[in-house]
Amino acid sequence: MGVIVKSRLGSLHNLVKTSKKFSIGFTIVLVIAILSIVGFFNSPYHMEGWGIVTEEAMGRQGLAPCLPFYCPNANHVFGTDDMGRDLLSRILVGAHLALIQTVTVVFTSIALGVLMGIAAGYSNTVVEKLSTYLIELLIIIPSMVLAAALIAIIGRGIQSVIIALILTWSPWYARLTYILVRQLRELDFIKICEAMGFSRTYIAYRHIVPNVAPLIFIEGITDSSSVLIEIASINFLIGAASLTSIDLPDWGMIVGYGIRYVRTFWWISFFPGLFIALTALGLILLGDGLSETLSPWLKRRWKLWF
Amino acid sequence: MKMPSLNYIIKRIATAFFVVLGVLMLTYVLIYFSPGNPAYTWAGRPRGPKAEEAIKAAEEELGLNKPLYLQIYTHINRFFKGDWGLSLRFKQPVLLVVTRNLVASLELLVVAFSIAIPLGIILGVVSALYRGYLVDKVLYVASLLLISFPRFWIAILFYVFLQMLGVNLFGRIAPSYMLMVESRVGSYIIDSLISGRVEIFADTLMRALPPAVIVALYPMALTIRVIRFSISEKLHEEYVRQAMSYGLSRSKIVYRYALRGVIPAISQLHGITFAYSIVDTATVENIFGRDGIGSAIVKAIPYNDYPLIIGLLAVSGILFIVVNTVSDIIQVISDPRVRI
Amino acid sequence: MVLNEVAVRARNLWIGYEEEGEILWALNGIDIDIPKATAFCIVGESGSGKSTLGNAIAGLLPPYAVTKGRLDVYNISVIDGDKVDYSGVRGSIVVRIPQNPLSALNPYLKIESVFSDILKQRFRINSKVKALEIAQKALKAVDLPSDVLGRYPHQLSGGMGQRVAIALTIAIDPEIVVADEPTSNLDAYLKGATLNLLRDIVRKGKTLIVITHDILFASALCSFIAVMLMGNVVEIGKTEEVLSNPLHPYTRELIDAANLNFKNSKYAINRSKTNLRGCAYSSRCPKHSARCYEKPKLFYINESHGVACWNL
Ligand SMILES: Nc1ncnc2c1ncn2[C@@H]1O[C@H](COP(=O)(O)OP(=O)(O)O)[C@@H](O)[C@H]1O
Numbered sequence: 001m002g003v004i005v006k007s008r009l010g011s012l013h014n015l016v017k018t019s020k021k022f023s024i025g026f027t028i029v030l031v032i033a034i035l036s037i038v039g040f041f042n043s044p045y046h047m048e049g050w051g052i053v054t055e056e057a058m059g060r061q062g063l064a065p066c067l068p069f070y071c072p073n074a075n076h077v078f079g080t081d082d083m084g085r086d087l088l089s090r091i092l093v094g095a096h097l098a099l100i101q102t103v104t105v106v107f108t109s110i111a112l113g114v115l116m117g118i119a120a121g122y123s124n125t126v127v128e129k130l131s132t133y134l135i136e137l138l139i140i141i142p143s144m145v146l147a148a149a150l151i152a153i154i155g156r157g158i159q160s161v162i163i164a165l166i167l168t169w170s171p172w173y174a175r176l177t178y179i180l181v182r183q184l185r186e187l188d189f190i191k192i193c194e195a196m197g198f199s200r201t202y203i204a205y206r207h208i209v210p211n212v213a214p215l216i217f218i219e220g221i222t223d224s225s226s227v228l229i230e231i232a233s234i235n236f237l238i239g240a241a242s243l244t245s246i247d248l249p250d251w252g253m254i255v256g257y258g259i260r261y262v263r264t265f266w267w268i269s270f271f272p273g274l275f276i277a278l279t280a281l282g283l284i285l286l287g288d289g290l291s292e293t294l295s296p297w298l299k300r301r302w303k304l305w306f
Numbered sequence: 307m308k309m310p311s312l313n314y315i316i317k318r319i320a321t322a323f324f325v326v327l328g329v330l331m332l333t334y335v336l337i338y339f340s341p342g343n344p345a346y347t348w349a350g351r352p353r354g355p356k357a358e359e360a361i362k363a364a365e366e367e368l369g370l371n372k373p374l375y376l377q378i379y380t381h382i383n384r385f386f387k388g389d390w391g392l393s394l395r396f397k398q399p400v401l402l403v404v405t406r407n408l409v410a411s412l413e414l415l416v417v418a419f420s421i422a423i424p425l426g427i428i429l430g431v432v433s434a435l436y437r438g439y440l441v442d443k444v445l446y447v448a449s450l451l452l453i454s455f456p457r458f459w460i461a462i463l464f465y466v467f468l469q470m471l472g473v474n475l476f477g478r479i480a481p482s483y484m485l486m487v488e489s490r491v492g493s494y495i496i497d498s499l500i501s502g503r504v505e506i507f508a509d510t511l512m513r514a515l516p517p518a519v520i521v522a523l524y525p526m527a528l529t530i531r532v533i534r535f536s537i538s539e540k541l542h543e544e545y546v547r548q549a550m551s552y553g554l555s556r557s558k559i560v561y562r563y564a565l566r567g568v569i570p571a572i573s574q575l576h577g578i579t580f581a582y583s584i585v586d587t588a589t590v591e592n593i594f595g596r597d598g599i600g601s602a603i604v605k606a607i608p609y610n611d612y613p614l615i616i617g618l619l620a621v622s623g624i625l626f627i628v629v630n631t632v633s634d635i636i637q638v639i640s641d642p643r644v645r646i
Numbered sequence: 647m648v649l650n651e652v653a654v655r656a657r658n659l660w661i662g663y664e665e666e667g668e669i670l671w672a673l674n675g676i677d678i679d680i681p682k683a684t685a686f687c688i689v690g691e692s693g694s695g696k697s698t699l700g701n702a703i704a705g706l707l708p709p710y711a712v713t714k715g716r717l718d719v720y721n722i723s724v725i726d727g728d729k730v731d732y733s734g735v736r737g738s739i740v741v742r743i744p745q746n747p748l749s750a751l752n753p754y755l756k757i758e759s760v761f762s763d764i765l766k767q768r769f770r771i772n773s774k775v776k777a778l779e780i781a782q783k784a785l786k787a788v789d790l791p792s793d794v795l796g797r798y799p800h801q802l803s804g805g806m807g808q809r810v811a812i813a814l815t816i817a818i819d820p821e822i823v824v825a826d827e828p829t830s831n832l833d834a835y836l837k838g839a840t841l842n843l844l845r846d847i848v849r850k851g852k853t854l855i856v857i858t859h860d861i862l863f864a865s866a867l868c869s870f871i872a873v874m875l876m877g878n879v880v881e882i883g884k885t886e887e888v889l890s891n892p893l894h895p896y897t898r899e900l901i902d903a904a905n906l907n908f909k910n911s912k913y914a915i916n917r918s919k920t921n922l923r924g925c926a927y928s929s930r931c932p933k934h935s936a937r938c939y940e941k942p943k944l945f946y947i948n949e950s951h952g953v954a955c956w957n958l
């Protein structure tokens with residue numbers, strides 16, 4: 001299975017050439033990634049971007065009807081937030097947070113999930129029973145409430161959100177891996193390896209992981225836009241819950257904090273949300289492009305012929 | 307259609323029960339292993355002069371001097387007795403706060419899914435039947451955008467738009483009506499209907515519709531995508547081709563052959579999307595000023611209202627189990643090949 | 647071939663499949679006439695385009711199939727250039743018997759629903775009872791008990807599935823029956839039973855088109871035979887004539903192989919790509935000559951026996 005995935009996908013260059021969706025998605029994600037690197041080091045009002053209320057920001061007095069904020073204008077294309085900080089700078093600085101959170105969650109969940117799935121599918125029955133129970137258990141835990149619990153325990157901050165998401169996403173990959181492993185372990189080449197006396201750990205490492213990982217990886221890329229949105233949604237709630245202005249330039253938190261002003265000062269929530277939407281769109285196009293390349297009949301000219 | 311055997315249902319419910327126990331244990335383990343003093347967490351990280359007292363009370367409540375298994379037992383026992391502790395933020399029993407907000411969220415979710423499923427199926431079929439035509443392309447792009455745009459962002463746009471039109475749909479019920487319905491189920495929509503207050507019913511439904519439509523977007527868009535994909539996949543199946551050879555009409559083939567085979571997938575899908583929809587509900591509730599699980603969380607976070615959060619965790623976990631069990635049973639019923 | 651009663655007539659028929667922008671031709675300009683009320687077998691190695699021809703006749707080409715030339719079924723033009731229209735033909739004049747009957751039955755429906763859906767529509771009747779009456783008669787004809795109606799496909803054995811498929815075909819009562827590899831999944835005994843059921847269909851005056859790679863089965867069942875190779879018909883004629891006097895070297899190879907006589911030929915496992923211009927067999931033909939770079943046309947040595955070869 002793994003080999004088929006690799007040979008179908010070919011190189012990145014090929015993918016960009018053959019799949020329009022993939023190339024659009026790839027471009028969007030690439031632009032956001034570049035923005036996040038640039039924004040990490042520099043942005044128009046860099047200190048404000050990082051959440052510091054500079055004297056300049058404090059001194060800003062908006063004009064009616066935006067009082068006491070700055071509407072989007074030539075100096076502040078996206079306007080300013082309630083502390084007078086330049087919103088564009090905050091969005092640019094925050095870009096790396098969005099990507100880092102998503103990437104961390106997706107990759108850690110995949111790694112943990114594959115491990116759990118192989119433990120469930122390719123060891124003894126006791127471990128299998130225990131692991132499948134653990135998977136069932138974690139799958140039904142709602143990430144949002146778990147994040148709230150972790151916040152109450154270890155405090156506010158993106159680490160609570162990241163841990164909550166890893167705990168709730170990895171069982172999905174574990175379940176998928178488990179299903180794949182159960183098919184694999186019945187195949188002859190695995191049986192032959194077992195008969196030849198190779199250890200299960202070796203077979204798992206040498207034959208099972210390489211066959212399962214690419215499929216899970218594709219799944220992970222397809223899911224990454226959902227992960228991004230889920231992270232943003234939970235951060236939205238944290239932002240909405242915050243009693244004081246948010247310093248961390250997380251997109252979701254800025255949107256969530258901004259809803260208390262949304263009736264009049266819509267831009268505080270609008271622009272960071274727009275960036276979340278764009279990034280998620282890029283990621284989903286990436287995933288769609290990949291899966292269409294993997295099942296070519298999806299792309300076939302199609303009309304009903306009966 | 308076949309009925310699942312009693313054996314299967316009992317087995318499924320037993321599994322669900324053990325998962326519930328697991329969730330409850332997990333909630334306790336979360337408290338127990340939290341850095342620092344568990345009582346400090348349970349008391350909501352109190353500060354100031356009354357802190358000492360609050361921590362003492364929490365220690366007593368949790369029974370921290372007893373062995374761990376006894377503590378877990380007590381915790382679970384109390385849960386089943388309905389004694390879930392006192393919410394720090396609301397100063398009310400957690401069970402009360404949780405039920406109130408759960409009903410409010412369910413109200414939204416039920417309306418949302420009653421929109422999402424039928425509409426998603428119809429549009430998905432249209433999309434599959436006209437694959438490659440303009441309708442399909444429009445639906446494809448629309449569902450792509452609906453999936454990738456955060457629903458809270460769409461909700462904000464929609465809310466601001468309604469504001470500009472001068473429509474105010476903040477909250478679940480007009481404040482003037484609030485005291486006029488007798489609370490039976492806790493859902494204003496149902497309560498007003500029971501007591502025959504049509505104008506209140508209309509008001510509450512009108513307020514529920516815009517947020518429900520937004521919560522419906524994601525499951526609807528996913529349904530469209532899944533149906534479009536699976537119907538095309540099913541239309542490649544040998545049995546569909548053979549049905550064509552027997553001269554079955556197009557509509558028969560699509561509805562009775564292709565769509566029929568998609569039901570298990572749709573059922574499984576909604577078991578899963580439900581989890582996302584809860585997150586969407588939470589954010590949308592906050593934007594439209596409605597009560598619900600999401601609003602409760604937002605109110606609980608600043609107070610470190612741990613008992614309330616644990617209550618919400620347990621209840622939403624149970625809700626997921628129920629939804630997933632139902633979706634599993636539908637999958638099993640709708641596929642004659644699965645033996646049960 | 648001079649025949650007044652033709653069930654299927656193909657003239658320079660090309661059918662290809664569009665694969666990522668390229669067209670892969672499975673039939674390369676076929677001329678064929680299939681007489682009415684006979685059993686007509688199409689034999690050839692796998693990949694030679696037999697199923698494609700069968701599907702073209704039965705109206706089951708996938709939507710990405712590309713067509714050229716003409717195909718008439720019962721004097722109704724179904725393929726004319728790139729125009730494809732099977733309305734009034736598929737499911738009433740021609741029905742296909744599937745290769746793998748179990749995967750060709752809707753797994754979600756009981757057999758009775760399959761029958762009643764199809765028969766209600768075929769005979770424009772509304773009552774399920776009447777439809778099931780026809781179904782029961784058809785099941786009797788293939789020796790199946792009528793309690794099969796209450797089962798799901800996964801509760802049938804392979805042989806039963808095959809007979810259900812034939813019963814469905816009998817109930818629909820078409821003029822032409824296309825059977826694509828009807829016996830490839832069956833054991834010798836069931837093969838014999840299927841052979842008898844198919845003979846019954848011909849006896850009723852229907853045209854039976856059987857696709858098979860089994861030349862022995864073909865000789866037992868069919869009165870006409872066509873040999874296909876890489877999208878071309880290389881030999882065609884009455885079964886006795888073709889078998890007793892095979893003219894094309896490929897036909898000889900097939901007959902030798904069926905008799906387990908492997909002395910005279912070198913069996914090529916690696917087949918070269920379809921040669922659109924020249925003779926399809928040229929790369930492994932013992933009598934290969936310079937003319938073979940040009941494609942031979944079917945040449946009739948008598949009124950029914952034709953062969954496409956330059957070196958007779
Ligand atoms: N549905 C299809 N899509 C694409 N190519 C096909 C399809 N069906 C058949 N082909 C190709 O057409 C050629 C002829 O196949 P087929 O008609 O199935 O031959 P046969 O039945 O003699 O084995 C083969 O090269 C095959 O790969």
Ligand SMILES: [Mg+2]
Nearest residue numbers: 693696697827
């Ligand atoms: Mg074939």
